[in-house]
Amino acid sequence: MLDTAMQTQLKTYLANLREPIELVASLDDGPKSAQTRELLTEIAALHDDVSASFDGDDARRPSFLIRRASDPAKWVRFAGLPMGHEFTSLVLALLWAGGHPPKVAPELLEQVRNLEGDFAFEMYFSLSCHNCPDVVQALTLMAFENPRVTATLIEGGAYQAEVEERGVLAVPATFLNGEPFWNGKLELAEIVARLDTGAAAAAAEKLSARPPFEVLVIGGGPAGVASAIYTARKGFSTGIAAERFGGQLNDTLGIENLPGTAYTEGPRLAGELKAQVDANAVELINLSEAERLEPAADSGGLHTVHFAGGGRLQARSLILATGARWRNLGVPGEAEYRNKGVAYCPHCDGPLFKGKRIAVIGGGNSGVEAAIDLAKIVGHVTLIEFDSQLRADAVLQAKLQSMGNVDILTSAQTTEVLGDGTRVSGLKWKNRSTGEEQQIALEGVFVQIGLVPNTEWLKDSGLKLSQHGEIVTDEEGRTSLPGIFAAGDATTVPYKQIVVAMGEGSKAALSAFDYLIRNEPLAQAA
Incomplete structure (x- = not known):
């Protein structure tokens, strides 16, 4: 799982461990579980204070705990492989579990430790989401600083059925004690402020x-x-x-x-x-x-x-x-289905629409770049541009037009985002040249129309x-x-x-x- 360079880098980091840590995996017979076993075995081989076992009994398989051997009440669980943008999060989880001090203001850490209540966080991320690591790392740190906080961090691509069941169509998506907590990026101080009701007045x-x-x-x-x-x-x-x-x-x-x-x-x-x-x-x-x-x-x-x-x-x-x-479309259905199929960050949320039909609204550089990136992931992209022609750079237009699963609509005005009450099901658009109104069946709409x-x-x-x-x-x-x-x-x-x-x-x-x-x-x- 880890190439030579990554192993060397990780071994250097693990030299900062101050006490033993345990990796406890819950696995099945699938290929993802085999990869998880391989990853944890490689990590454990890099330092004597890291042990790996494969007898966990968690329902999510594959998943694994990282916990402090001297204080097993402090733990974080990764469900799926934390690679890509989340490899740094994995490294930090290992270091913090092993007693390496985080680079966080002492007063903020003290606020985390003094939180009253039980907080069971579940957070969904994608490996291509550059906003997700901040949330993953914040929840991880909270779990290691306060035993009444737990964090289960779930790679959405590995748990597609669960993502569908909970209606997660945008990441980072965070749940607290089984209920939706926040969709989008949050830093540690923001999370603490939402939990600590006395913090606002003091601030x-x-x-x-x-x-x-x-x-x-x-x-x-x-x-x-x-x-x-x-x-x-x-x-x-x-x-x-x-x-x-x-x-x-x-x-x-x-x-x-x-x-x-x-x-x-x-x-x-x-x-x-x-x-x-x-x-x-x-x-x-x-x-x-x-x-x-x-x-x-x-x-x-x-x-x-x-x-x-x-x-x-x-x-x-x-x-x-x-x-x-980001500028909103301002059409019926947009606000109702935000984070339920209406999205604004193709890098973050694109993997959640793997194999599905989506639309990108906007024919400037941002819209065309988003359509190109998404076409590599989703089943089909319809690019919708209000003007009579695309406004993106010529090289981007040529790249987009070369892709086989992309349709381009110009002189097209989006008039409504459609849904079934829980998620996007399509959109309506009007041909500005003929006045004809049409409808497209979709699972996602990415808005890229400026600022x-x-x-x-x-x-x-x-x-x-x-x-x-x-x-x-x-x-x-x-x-x-x-x-x-x-x-x-x-x-x-x-x-x-x-x-x-x-x-x-x-x-x-x-x-x-x-x-x-x-x-x-x-x-x-x-």
């Missing part, structure tokens, strides 16, 4: 107690990070408040158009940006959703940003870089927004309000690209620098 109080920043950046994507690095290097006290650090990067797989970097992936780039933020002493306040902006009354005064949960932050200058999110700016929270702030909700900026990143600047996908700057966002973020930071040195702080900000 709000802590947030409001922080002294004012000279520069506060709202948003943790490429634009926001570039801004923060520039102002911090100018010597200004700088903070980033982000709903989700990394922004859209967390949902982006291959990146091949960033100058100087031949290829990277979004989560990896987000990690590199986080390291740069830390290196420049930028204070990161993650998982903070901006809810209302209260601009300063005078130049040199303090702008106030209010956050969901009741906390607030103040700063002499603001850089708004809240980015954008909408995250600016709803600014509508009553006095800040000028475009008719599309974008923050209006000038050539220097200034907004309509003094001391407030903006950059990235949330603004009117054309071409929503990573490299453009980084450049605009740097520009906004330089403009903020110019503003700060020309405007003396009022006494309240001194």
